[in-house]
Amino acid sequence: MDQLFEFLQALKDQTGLAHIWWGNLVMMAIGATMIWLAVVKHYEPLLLVGIGFACIIANVPGSDLILPGGLFDYAYKGVALLIIPPLIFFGVGAMTDFAPMIANPKLVILGAAAHLGIFVALIGAKALGFTLAEAGAIGIIGGADGPMAIFVTMKLAPHLLPQISVAAYSYMALMPLIQPPVMKLLTTREERRIVMRQARKVSRLERIAFPVVIGIIVNLFFPPVAPLITMLMLGNLFREVLVVDRLAKTAANEVMNVIIICLTLAIGSTMSADRFLTLETLEIVFLGLVAFVFGTGSGVVGAKIMNLFVTEKINPLLGSAGIASVPIAARVSHKVALEENKENYLIYHAMGPNLAGVFGTAISGGILLALLGVK
């Protein structure tokens, strides 16, 4: 009988049951909540289903999938080796029409103005005791650009990947709730009702020249973030030349879908209880919110400052679209403007600063990496 008991005990010790603790159960509940949010509330389902599932599996003690050599670990290696973020940008480039940005270049500056949140979060993180490299990675959450946040984090503070990526993607999904109160607080009703003049038509030659020119500029001035923007521009070139339709569709669909699966598994698999259930996580989540609020506010104020110098006034709601997170921020600007004037369709105009925000985040990230001596 004793022998049988010892045998069963040894069997139990070999399973994960012997190592489970309350942290695992909390993280499994968080993973399940993510799947629920995706399925029931339709919050970022493409991301949350995979992240939630991998988060649950990562917290099953004894699961080999997240250990070195495990399948999820290979997905994580795609992030760690900085292969996945540029490939996401490749797909995004193939899906994106940059004409609103080309058509109205004066709005491009809002793509930088809306990034004050990055620096507020960076300073806040340093004040809370994070290292400067960690603070830089946390600050980039304010760029509201998931792949860029992952890219910069992997270069500056890879151990913070789960917290930063979850904060960045969560707040991007919550932008329709976070941004409008800030936008309304900083603008008058008259300002929100400003109607923008129709933008000019952008020719095919300009559309084809754009990715080539930007590719050269970024590689010349911002080598640390060049892989991301270069791939964004390659995807966009495939789209705009019209002669490689097949490649553009593959980049925008098949490649993008495979990469999203790998990315979500990689992020979710890093969300183990011992790494995630810390005070640091709460601080990062709070700083991420601060970054989004300040970024939205600085974009709106930036647009209002521009109005002091231009004859043809711009709607300051366009400023908050400069925070990137394409196209969510542009949609929020459009929706808030529409509440004031049912005939004011801002979406096309808002896409200009919104797309410029992608470059703004890349430039901020590139300068940050250069200043901190990271290649």
Next chain:
Amino acid sequence: MNVPDTLFGALLVSLIDFFLSILMISGIGIVLALFPLLNRIGRIDDEALRDQRH
């Protein structure tokens, strides 16, 4: 550049980064403002390109 790992360092990095970002993105804006000049070179017909697609 060796930035001190202090609050002052964070402030310094933030200030330099913010103003350089505005400067750089303004540069991109200026380049884009010149884009209409490309149309003087010629015109590309969308339909002709679509006919050649692979």
